[in-house]
Amino acid sequence: xxxxxxxxxxxxxxxxxxxxxxxxxxxxxxxxxxxxxxxxxxxxxxxxxxxxxxxxxxxxxxxxxxxxxxxxxxxxxxxxxxxxxxxxxxxxxxxxxxxxxxxxxxxxxxxxxxxxxxxxxxxxxxxxxxxxxxxxxxxxxxxxxxxxxxxxxxxxxxxxxxxxxxxxxxxxxxxxxxxxxxxxxxxxxxxxxxxxxxxxxxxxxxxxxxxxxxxxxxxxxxxxxxxxxxxxxxxxxxxxxxxxxxxxxxxxxxxxxxxxxxxxxxxxxxxxxxxxxxxxxxxxxxxxxxxxxxxxxxxxxxxxxxxxxxxxxxxxxxxxxxxxxxxxxxxx
Numbered sequence: 001x002x003x004x005x006x007x008x009x010x011x012x013x014x015x016x017x018x019x020x021x022x023x024x025x026x027x028x029x030x031x032x033x034x035x036x037x038x039x040x041x042x043x044x045x046x047x048x049x050x051x052x053x054x055x056x057x058x059x060x061x062x063x064x065x066x067x068x069x070x071x072x073x074x075x076x077x078x079x080x081x082x083x084x085x086x087x088x089x090x091x092x093x094x095x096x097x098x099x100x101x102x103x104x105x106x107x108x109x110x111x112x113x114x115x116x117x118x119x120x121x122x123x124x125x126x127x128x129x130x131x132x133x134x135x136x137x138x139x140x141x142x143x144x145x146x147x148x149x150x151x152x153x154x155x156x157x158x159x160x161x162x163x164x165x166x167x168x169x170x171x172x173x174x175x176x177x178x179x180x181x182x183x184x185x186x187x188x189x190x191x192x193x194x195x196x197x198x199x200x201x202x203x204x205x206x207x208x209x210x211x212x213x214x215x216x217x218x219x220x221x222x223x224x225x226x227x228x229x230x231x232x233x234x235x236x237x238x239x240x241x242x243x244x245x246x247x248x249x250x251x252x253x254x255x256x257x258x259x260x261x262x263x264x265x266x267x268x269x270x271x272x273x274x275x276x277x278x279x280x281x282x283x284x285x286x287x288x289x290x291x292x293x294x295x296x297x298x299x300x301x302x303x304x305x306x307x308x309x310x311x312x313x314x315x316x317x318x319x320x321x322x323x324x325x326x327x328x329x330x331x332x
Contacts, residue, residue, distance in 0.1 A: 003080075004080040005028075005034075005081075005097050005159065006034045006074075006078035006079065006080030006083045007025045007034070007083075007084045008036050008071055008074030008084070008085050008086070009021060009025070009035070009036065009038065009087075010038050010070030010071055010074070011038065012041065012046070012067070013042045013043065013046060014042070014044075014088035015044045017089035018046050018089075019049050019052075019053075021089060021091060022035065022037065022050065022057060025086060025092055026057070028095065029098055033080070034058070034078055034079070034080050035057040036057070037050040037053075038061075038071075039061045039062070040062065040065060040069075041064030046088070047059070058077075060074075066173065067171075067179065068171035068173040068175075068176065069173055071085055071170070072170040075166075082101070082104070082159050083159070083160050083162055084097070084155075084156070084159050085158070087155055089207060090156040090202060092201065093200055093202060096199065099199050100159045100201065103196075104159070104195070109161075109192075110163075110192040110194070111158060111160055111192045111195070112158070112195055113134045113153050113157055113194065113197065114157050114197040115133045115200045115201065115202075116131070116153065116200070116203065117129065117131045117132070117202070117203050117204070118130055118132065118203075118205075121207075129206065131200060133196070134194075135150070135151050138150070139151060139188075139194045140194075142241075143192070144234075147181070148185055148227075148230050148251070149250065149251070152181050152184065154204035157201060157204070158184070164192050171183050175226055176222070177218055189233060217263070217264040220259045220264070221255075221259065224255040226251075227248060227252055230248070248277065249279040249280055252270050252274045252277075253270075253285055256270035256271050256282075260285070260300075261301065261304070263298065263301045267285075268289070291303060
């Protein structure tokens with residue numbers, strides 16, 4: 001088990017976290033490894049912190065081009081048989097690379113995924129959240145369908161075989177918000193064999209400053225574009241099963257709803273994608289479209305928000321009212 005693992009860390013303005021991330025990458029025992037930090041045009045001191053770890057890590061710099069471009073540069077600049085893509089605020093648990101390599105050797109898989117724990121920064125330090133595990137049964141049933149819908153894992157919990165990464169061709173730079181999820185789908189699309197390494201090997205930081213939370217419209221536009229690209233792949237390959245058709249309907253309806261709530265008029269593009277593909281438009285999206293036609297998009301969004309707030313308030317009042325509580329021995 002002498003395989004080398006390359007750890008690629010894109011970093012943009014992560015001065016408060018990059019030091020701990022690098023330390024976690026270096027605390028991996030005797031496993032041969034190559035740790036590469038790609039500073040993506042930071043202006044907050046991240047580069048100074050990364051440079052302080054040389055020569056134990058390599059540091060590359062460049063203009064701000066985004067995480068996908070930085071990761072693709074890391075792929076080109078490393079040679080390890082295996083690659084782990086770390087975000088600049090996530091942590092590797094000591095010894096996880098050894099355990100992942102053991103799983104790889106035992107299974108011959110192309111993608112090794114361990115369990116990961118969510119955490120976030122509180123007033124008095126970090127607060128631990130849920131421990132997550134991949135839905136291996138869904139991957140075994142239809143890996144492409146699973147990765148196109150609900151199967152996701154923190155990049156810190158994944159280890160990819162380099163030959164697979166090269167087959168995929170790198171991260172999608174046209175999907176800046178969900179490029180990690182798309183990369184996992186692309187692995188499945190290219191026939192990757194997945195294996196679960198049953199141990200807690202990574203800690204994934206939940207940050208309110210993540211791009212998906214800062215810009216929900218951009219997130220949902222990425223989801224819409226991703227769906228159209230996946231549909232094209234499935235149609236071209238003649239693999240559009242009934243389950244995948246239902247998944248596409250869910251993707252487009254979810255994007256339409258998210259874009260409408262975000263106040264982005266491109267929600268109509270998601271509706272068009274549904275109708276062009278002969279997929280059903282959900283009731284709530286039909287209502288949103290009608291309301292937008294009648295009242296205008298901005299006013300329709302405000303009205304929908306008021307309705308949602310009122311409904312939640314009424315639901316809360318009902319739950320607190322004795323009239324709506326179950327009597328002893330009755331089911332709620």
